[in-house]
Amino acid sequence: MKPAGAEDLACLSASDLAPRLRERTLRVVDVAEACLARIAARDEEVRAWSYLRPEQVRAEARRLDAAEVRGPLHGIPVGIKDVILTKDMPTQYNSPFYDNFAPAIDAACVATLRAAGALIFGKCDTVEFAAMGRRARTRNPHDLARTPGGSSSGSAAAVADLQVPLALGTQTGGSAIRPASFCGIYAMKPTWNAVSREGLKMYSASLDTLAWYGRCVGDLALVADVFALEDAEARALPPLQQLRIGLCPTPAWPQADAATVDAMASASTALTGFGVTLEEIVLPPLFDDILAVHDTIMIGEGVGAFLSEFRLFGEAIAPEFRRRLHDDNRYSRADLVRAYDIAAQCRVLFEQIAAPFDAILTPSSAGEATLGLASTGSANFNRMWTLLHAPCINIPVARPAGALPLGLTLAGPRYADRHLLAVAERLAPVIGADRSIAFPEARPADRRRDERQTG
Amino acid sequence: MKPAGAEDLACLSASDLAPRLRERTLRVVDVAEACLARIAARDEEVRAWSYLRPEQVRAEARRLDAAEVRGPLHGIPVGIKDVILTKDMPTQYNSPFYDNFAPAIDAACVATLRAAGALIFGKCDTVEFAAMGRRARTRNPHDLARTPGGSSSGSAAAVADLQVPLALGTQTGGSAIRPASFCGIYAMKPTWNAVSREGLKMYSASLDTLAWYGRCVGDLALVADVFALEDAEARALPPLQQLRIGLCPTPAWPQADAATVDAMASASTALTGFGVTLEEIVLPPLFDDILAVHDTIMIGEGVGAFLSEFRLFGEAIAPEFRRRLHDDNRYSRADLVRAYDIAAQCRVLFEQIAAPFDAILTPSSAGEATLGLASTGSANFNRMWTLLHAPCINIPVARPAGALPLGLTLAGPRYADRHLLAVAERLAPVIGADRSIAFPEARPADRRRDERQTG
Numbered sequence: 001m002k003p004a005g006a007e008d009l010a011c012l013s014a015s016d017l018a019p020r021l022r023e024r025t026l027r028v029v030d031v032a033e034a035c036l037a038r039i040a041a042r043d044e045e046v047r048a049w050s051y052l053r054p055e056q057v058r059a060e061a062r063r064l065d066a067a068e069v070r071g072p073l074h075g076i077p078v079g080i081k082d083v084i085l086t087k088d089m090p091t092q093y094n095s096p097f098y099d100n101f102a103p104a105i106d107a108a109c110v111a112t113l114r115a116a117g118a119l120i121f122g123k124c125d126t127v128e129f130a131a132m133g134r135r136a137r138t139r140n141p142h143d144l145a146r147t148p149g150g151s152s153s154g155s156a157a158a159v160a161d162l163q164v165p166l167a168l169g170t171q172t173g174g175s176a177i178r179p180a181s182f183c184g185i186y187a188m189k190p191t192w193n194a195v196s197r198e199g200l201k202m203y204s205a206s207l208d209t210l211a212w213y214g215r216c217v218g219d220l221a222l223v224a225d226v227f228a229l230e231d232a233e234a235r236a237l238p239p240l241q242q243l244r245i246g247l248c249p250t251p252a253w254p255q256a257d258a259a260t261v262d263a264m265a266s267a268s269t270a271l272t273g274f275g276v277t278l279e280e281i282v283l284p285p286l287f288d289d290i291l292a293v294h295d296t297i298m299i300g301e302g303v304g305a306f307l308s309e310f311r312l313f314g315e316a317i318a319p320e321f322r323r324r325l326h327d328d329n330r331y332s333r334a335d336l337v338r339a340y341d342i343a344a345q346c347r348v349l350f351e352q353i354a355a356p357f358d359a360i361l362t363p364s365s366a367g368e369a370t371l372g373l374a375s376t377g378s379a380n381f382n383r384m385w386t387l388l389h390a391p392c393i394n395i396p397v398a399r400p401a402g403a404l405p406l407g408l409t410l411a412g413p414r415y416a417d418r419h420l421l422a423v424a425e426r427l428a429p430v431i432g433a434d435r436s437i438a439f440p441e442a443r444p445a446d447r448r449r450d451e452r453q454t455g
Numbered sequence: 456m457k458p459a460g461a462e463d464l465a466c467l468s469a470s471d472l473a474p475r476l477r478e479r480t481l482r483v484v485d486v487a488e489a490c491l492a493r494i495a496a497r498d499e500e501v502r503a504w505s506y507l508r509p510e511q512v513r514a515e516a517r518r519l520d521a522a523e524v525r526g527p528l529h530g531i532p533v534g535i536k537d538v539i540l541t542k543d544m545p546t547q548y549n550s551p552f553y554d555n556f557a558p559a560i561d562a563a564c565v566a567t568l569r570a571a572g573a574l575i576f577g578k579c580d581t582v583e584f585a586a587m588g589r590r591a592r593t594r595n596p597h598d599l600a601r602t603p604g605g606s607s608s609g610s611a612a613a614v615a616d617l618q619v620p621l622a623l624g625t626q627t628g629g630s631a632i633r634p635a636s637f638c639g640i641y642a643m644k645p646t647w648n649a650v651s652r653e654g655l656k657m658y659s660a661s662l663d664t665l666a667w668y669g670r671c672v673g674d675l676a677l678v679a680d681v682f683a684l685e686d687a688e689a690r691a692l693p694p695l696q697q698l699r700i701g702l703c704p705t706p707a708w709p710q711a712d713a714a715t716v717d718a719m720a721s722a723s724t725a726l727t728g729f730g731v732t733l734e735e736i737v738l739p740p741l742f743d744d745i746l747a748v749h750d751t752i753m754i755g756e757g758v759g760a761f762l763s764e765f766r767l768f769g770e771a772i773a774p775e776f777r778r779r780l781h782d783d784n785r786y787s788r789a790d791l792v793r794a795y796d797i798a799a800q801c802r803v804l805f806e807q808i809a810a811p812f813d814a815i816l817t818p819s820s821a822g823e824a825t826l827g828l829a830s831t832g833s834a835n836f837n838r839m840w841t842l843l844h845a846p847c848i849n850i851p852v853a854r855p856a857g858a859l860p861l862g863l864t865l866a867g868p869r870y871a872d873r874h875l876l877a878v879a880e881r882l883a884p885v886i887g888a889d890r891s892i893a894f895p896e897a898r899p900a901d902r903r904r905d906e907r908q909t910g
Contacts, residue, residue, distance in 0.1 A: 103560035115766035232789035311570035344799030
C-alpha cells in the first residue's frame with residue numbers, strides 16, 4: 001500500500017476517508033499525520049485549538065490502527081469544542097477558572113463518537129462557556145483579520161482550514177451555524193435534544209444543542225447516522241424540479257446586509273432555474289417578538305445554569321457575564337414562563353406553516369465574517385431556529401470571485417433531520433460554493449493580513 | 456462549650472443545625488460524628504449508601520471547622536444521590552459499568568452546595584441510572600422488608616433514618632416524591648430546571664429535575680435559598696382560614712389504595728376544620744392521557760440519553776433497560792413531538808386552573824411502601840406533576856397508630872416554589888405527621904423483619 005501524500009489526506013472529507021479507513025486501505029496514523037502537518041503549518045495563525053498534543057493523537061491513531069472492530073467513523077479525526085467533556089483531555093471552557101481542568105469523563109456525544117471509532121483529536125477554542133465573556137483566540141482561516149464566528153470558533157476554523165475533517169460545536173443562539181457561514185463549511189444543528197447534551201457545559205437547557213461541522217452534506221449525514229437521528233415521518237425525496245422550498249427571511253431580515261440579500265436572491269434564482277418551487281413564508285404576528293422570547297429563555301435559564309460559577313468565583317467573573325446573568329436580572333420568572341409558552345405555540349405554528357415544504361431556506365448570518373475578534377457577529381438569523389428546536393443545515397453558497405464565504409440555512413420541522421439532509425444533498429450542487437471557497441489553500445505569508453487588535 | 460450527645464445531634468434538622476454551626480456554638484466534627492455513629496449503628500440494615508468513607512467525612516468536617524467563611528449550609532451533612540457527579544467521590548449510578556467511576560468534577564448543584572458550606576457526606580444508593588435495571592440495595596428504615604421507594608432510595612432512607620439531615624435526589628417520574636412518602640420525610644421537587652441539572656445523569660431532559668429531602672419544611676426552604684429559587688409572582692400568604700386549596704386526585708386516582716384515599720380524606724377534614732377552603736379540581740379531557748404523554752417523553756428522550764451506553768456496553772445492559780429503551784422502540788419521533796406539544800398545552804391549562812388556589816393537594820403515592828425491593832412502587836401519582844414542570848412538596852401526614860408513613864403532595868404552578876414552601880409551612884402542622892413517625896427510632900433486632908428475597 002502506497003501511503004497517499006500528507007496534503008491530500010488532510011483535504012479529504014470524512015465521507016471520503018471513512019470507507020478507506022474502515023477497509024484498511026488507509027492507515028489512521030497517516031491521516032493523523034496529515035492533519036498534524038496541516039496544523040503545524042497553519043495553526044500558529046488560525047489558533048483553532050485550546051488543547052492538542054501530537055503525541056497523544058499519534059498514540060490514539062496507532063491504537064485505532066491495531067483495533068479489530070471498525071466503526072463507521074473509524075480513525076476519522078474529530079475536533080471537540082472545549083465546552084464538551086473529554087476523559088483524556090482537559091475541558092477549559094476558555095475560562096480562567098478552569099485552567100487545566102481535566103475530569104476523567106466523556107460527554108455522552110464524545111463517548112458515542114469513540115464507540116464509532118472516531119479519533120478524538122483535540123479541543124477547539126470557544127467563547128467562554130460557549131456563552132459570553134472571553135472570546136476564542138481563533139481567527140478566520142479565509143481572512144485572519146476576521147472572526148470565524150462564535151462561540152464554536154475553533155471547531156469551525158479547524159474544519160474550514162483543513163486541519164480536521166469533522167468537529168463538534170454547540171448552539172444556544174447561533175453558535176454553530178453562524179461560524180459555518182463565516183468559515184464556508186457545512187454544519188448541522190439537529191433537532192433539539194435529538195443528541196444527548198450530557199457532559200456539555202449548560203447555558204440554556206431549553207436551547208443548548210449539540211452540532212457538528214463537515215466538508216460536505218455526506219459528512220453531516222455520517223455523523224447523523226452515528227447519533228442515530230430518526231425522523232418523525234418517512235418522507236420521499238422528490239426529484240429536484242418537484243421540490244418545494246419555503247423562503248423565510250425571518251424577523252431579522254432588516255439586519256441582512258447586501259451579501260446576505262444577494263445570497264438569498266442568487267440561491268432563489270438558481271433554484272428556480274432548476275424548476276424548484278419557491279414560496280415566501282409569512283410568519284404570524286406571534287413571531288414578531290421571537291428574538292425577545294429567545295433572549296428571555298436564554299438569559300432566564302442562564303441565571304440558574306451559572307449559579308455555581310457565581311457562587312464560586314464571585315467578583316472575578318467577567319463583567320459582561322456578571323451584568324447579563326447576574327446583575328441585570330432583567331427577566332422575571334413570570335417572563336420566563338410566558339416565553340416558554342409562546343415558544344411552544346410558535347413551534348406548533350411553524351410546523352403547520354412548514355408542512356407543505358421540503359425545507360425552509362433562510363440566511364445563516366447577517367453577512368460575511370466581520371472584522372476583528374472582539375465581536376463574533378450577530379446570532380439574530382439563527383436564534384429563531386434554535387428556539388423552534390428546528391434542525392438546521394448550513395450550506396456554503398456560491399459567491400462572487402474573491403468574496404469571503406457565506407452560508408444559507410435549510411431548516412425544517414422537529415425531527416425532520418434526515419429529510420433535511422437528503423434535501424441539502426440535492427440542493428448543495430445548485431446553490432453551493434465550489435470547493436475553492438469551501439477549502440482554502442494555505443496562502444503565502446505576504447498575503448496574510450495582520451490581525452486587527454481588538455478589545 | 457459542652458458537646459451535645461451524639462444521638463441528639465443526628466436527630467436535629469438542618470434548620471436546627473444551621474444557625475448553631477454558623478455561629479460556631481456547635482462543631483462540624485461533632486455533627487459529623489453523630490451522623491457517622493448513627494450510620495454505624497443502622498446502615499448495615501438500611502443500606503442507604505453506595506459510597507461513604509468516615510475518614511474522608513472527618514477530614515472535610517475538620518476543614519469546615521477551620522474555615523473563616525460560613526455559608527448558609529455550613530457543616531450540614533448532605534447525602535448525594537449516586538447519579539450526581541462529585542469531584543471527590545465516585546459516581547457509580549448503581550451500574551456495573553461504572554464501578555469506581557470517579558471523574559474529578561462536581562455537578563453544578565453539588566458545587567453550589569459546597570459554596571454554601573455543605574458537608575458533602577457520601578453517595579446514596581439509587582436505581583440504576585435513576586431509571587430502571589438494578590434496584591438500590593436500600594431498605595425502608597420503617598420496615599426493612601419494604602422498599603424505600605425509588606429511584607432516590609438511599610437519599611430518602613438516609614434522611615428518614617436520621618443518618619443525615621439533608622440529601623439530594625432526582626425525579627423523572629416519581630423518583631423523589633414517592634420515596635419521601637414511603638419514608639415519611641419532607642421532599643421538594645422544584646420547578647423543572649429552576650436548579651441546574653448539569654452533572655446529573657440524564658434520562659429525560661424535559662423531565663429530569665433535581666430534588667431534595669429534609670426533616671421539615673424549613674429544611675426544604677434552606678436548600679431553596681441556596682439554590683436561589685425565585686417565584687414568578689410575589690403572592691401574599693393569607694392566614695390559614697383564608698387559604699384556598701385545590702384537591703386534585705389526578706387521573707391515577709383509581710389506583711389509590713385505602714391508605715391514600717384515607718389520607719386525602721383525613722387531610723381534607725383537618726383542613727376544613729381549620730377553615731381552609733377546599734375545592735375539587737376537574738381536569739379537562741386533554742389530561743386523560745397525561746400518563747401516556749409522560750411515558751412517551753420519558754422513553755422517547757431516554758433512547759437518546761442512553762445511546763452511548765448502548766453503543767459502549769451493548770448486550771451487557773440489563774434486559775429491562777434494553778427492552779424499554781432500545782428494543783421496543785414503541786414510540787416514534789412523531790409521538791414524541793405530539794407529546795411535547797400536548798405537555799406544553801397542559802402546562803398552560805393547569806396553571807389557569809390552579810390560579811385561584813394557594814396550592815393543589817394531591818397524593819404522593821398510591822399507598823404505603825410496598826413489600827420487597829424488586830419494585831420501588833408506582834410513580835403514577837407523581838408523573839403528571841413532573842410533566843407539568845410543577846413544583847411539588849411532600850408532607851408526611853398523620854397516620855393511625857402503628858401505620859407506615861405516607862405523604863401528600865402540595866403542587867403549584869411553575870415558579871411558585873416559594874409560595875408553595877410558605878403554604879407547606881402553614882399546612883404541615885394541620886395535616887403533618889408527628890415526629891415519632893417522621894423520625895424512626897432504632898428498633899430492637901427482634902422486631903426487624905427479614906428482607907424478602909426479590910428477583
